[in-house]
Amino acid sequence: MKKERTLYRCTSCGHEEPKWLGKCPECGEWNTLAETAAAGSPREGRRGGPRSVPLASIDPQEGKRVGSGLTELDRVLGGGIMKRSAVLLGGEPGIGKSTLLLQIAAGAETRGRILYITGEESAGQIRMRAGRLGLREPPGHIEVCCTGRLDDITTVLESVKPVLVLADSVQTLHCDEAGPAPGTVNQMKFCSYELISWVKEHDAALFLAAHVTKDGIISGPKTIEHMVDTVLYFEQSGEGGMGDCRFLRATKNRFGSVDEIGIFTMGEKGLAIVADPSLLFLTRREGEIPPGIATAAVLEGSRTLLVEIQALTVPAKGSISRVFSGSIDSSRASRVAAALEKHLSLRLSDQDLYVNVAGGMRITEVGVELALAAAIYSARTGIPVPAKTAIAGELSLAGEVLPVRRLESRIKTSADLGFGRFLGPKSAAAGNSQDAVDSLKKAVTSLFGK
Ligand code: TYD
Numbered sequence: 411m412k413k414e415r416t417l418y419r420c421t422s423c424g425h426e427e428p429k430w431l432g433k434c435p436e437c438g439e440w441n442t443l444a445e446t447a448a449a450g451s452p453r454e455g456r457r458g459g460p461r462s463v464p465l466a467s468i469d470p471q472e473g474k475r476v477g478s479g480l481t482e483l484d485r486v487l488g489g490g491i492m493k494r495s496a497v498l499l500g501g502e503p504g505i506g507k508s509t510l511l512l513q514i515a516a517g518a519e520t521r522g523r524i525l526y527i528t529g530e531e532s533a534g535q536i537r538m539r540a541g542r543l544g545l546r547e548p549p550g551h552i553e554v555c556c557t558g559r560l561d562d563i564t565t566v567l568e569s570v571k572p573v574l575v576l577a578d579s580v581q582t583l584h585c586d587e588a589g590p591a592p593g594t595v596n597q598m599k600f601c602s603y604e605l606i607s608w609v610k611e612h613d614a615a616l617f618l619a620a621h622v623t624k625d626g627i628i629s630g631p632k633t634i635e636h637m638v639d640t641v642l643y644f645e646q647s648g649e650g651g652m653g654d655c656r657f658l659r660a661t662k663n664r665f666g667s668v669d670e671i672g673i674f675t676m677g678e679k680g681l682a683i684v685a686d687p688s689l690l691f692l693t694r695r696e697g698e699i700p701p702g703i704a705t706a707a708v709l710e711g712s713r714t715l716l717v718e719i720q721a722l723t724v725p726a727k728g729s730i731s732r733v734f735s736g737s738i739d740s741s742r743a744s745r746v747a748a749a750l751e752k753h754l755s756l757r758l759s760d761q762d763l764y765v766n767v768a769g770g771m772r773i774t775e776v777g778v779e780l781a782l783a784a785a786i787y788s789a790r791t792g793i794p795v796p797a798k799t800a801i802a803g804e805l806s807l808a809g810e811v812l813p814v815r816r817l818e819s820r821i822k823t824s825a826d827l828g829f830g831r832f833l834g835p836k837s838a839a840a841g842n843s844q845d846a847v848d849s850l851k852k853a854v855t856s857l858f859g860k
């Protein structure tokens with residue numbers, strides 16, 4: 411027999427609990443939980459089976475978000491931590507997942523209890539790290555539970571009644587019911603499902619850390635992506651001067667967009683937010699810039715960033731030329747190189763091409779193409795791109811420069827950052843304050859006088 415579902419809603423903050431409690435775990439008020447008709451819950455009728463509810467009677471969960479204390483994370487999540495949501499936080503070991511979870515515990519804008527579950531570290535280690543993060547006197551609402559055993563975790567959840575659960579990591583969760591060997595995909599799926607169900611039922615939110623290995627074999631965490639509402643990946647910039655810069659991207663987000671990125675640096679006191687990332691990916695240079703370098707104005711979510719694109723061509727070592735490009739998709743680099751070869755007779759087919767983005771930022775935005783073409787052209791010919799020039803534009807295979815989204819924002823950011831010249835596609839909105847070109851050929855003439 412299925413038990414009937416009754417909900418108790420706090421009259422002060424709206425928090426919901428499946429059982430009556432004297433004190434609301436969210437806002438800390440006493441005697442505010444009242445039984446509600448729970449229009450939104452599929453409450454089973456006294457007689458008869460499941461029933462539906464009118465859509466109009468359902469309490470929208472809008473606004474049921476809690477700030478994480480980290481504005482970059484809130485933006486990636488779509489405006490804060492959504493109640494009743496489960497977030498998978500993937501990343502390589504050492505990237506900063508545990509640090510981020512602890513910082514969320516420290517900064518989350520809730521007076522409810524927060525439970526940090528870890529099967530990875532001891533309580534002492536967590537306390538030490540908290541001290542390092544500036545929490546020498548941690549507030550009383552943060553609880554720590556050092557186990558990966560699901561049965562124990564469930565018991566603790568029932569007694570603590572947290573509104574925020576931080577589990578580190580899925581790989582350490584295990585349960586006898588899910589088979590003999592811990593650490594298997596089955597264990598991970600079973601235990602994650604249990605935790606996710608618990609938070610959904612108790613109006614709480616869950617972050618699940620997951621280790622992802624370098625070669626991208628994410629067979630483990632990948633298998634639970636469909637169970638969670640949001641999948642975040644934490645990645646580090648490649649080699650180069652910005653080794654401590656970390657990017658947080660959403661690859662799935664039921665409650666927000668997936669193109670926002672969060673930018674952090676890892677420092678002495680944990681993860682810090684980069685206040686003005688627009689200049690982060692530029693190398694400061696005085697005077698003339700060397701050949702092979704172009705500055706692109708690209709979009710990353712709601713932000714416009716200026717990034718330095720670097721290209722290098724060397725005579726091919728093999729009988730076929732190759733493209734080495736990590737930060738920009740190598741098929742994009744090959745396509746741009748082919749367009750240069752065809753429409754400008756720039757010989758590249760006997761060259762190996764290397765492409766890089768300063769700071770190791772991965773750029774997937776199409777507006778980078780014209781700047782990439784300029785960098786490659788400059789590298790091959792040895793003629794530098796004029797100083798203080800920012801570039802944006804998409805290229806067609808026919809050698810046209812196509813309009814890009816939010817051109818005005820790119821022009822404005824470039825000007826704000828001291829780029830006196832902007833080369834981009836023709837656009838009515840952009841006016842005459844730019845070198846407006848409609849073909850690759852005209853772009854090259856404009857930049858290099860050829
Ligand atoms: P950690 O959060 O343990 O990574 P993960 O859980 O993803 O494996 O972070 C690990 C790295 O971050 C570790 O090399 C130490 C470094 N770190 C700092 O540089 N500063 C700090 O304040 C903290 C807490 C960690």
Ligand code: MG
Pocket residue numbers: 504507508509530578
């Ligand atoms: Mg960790």
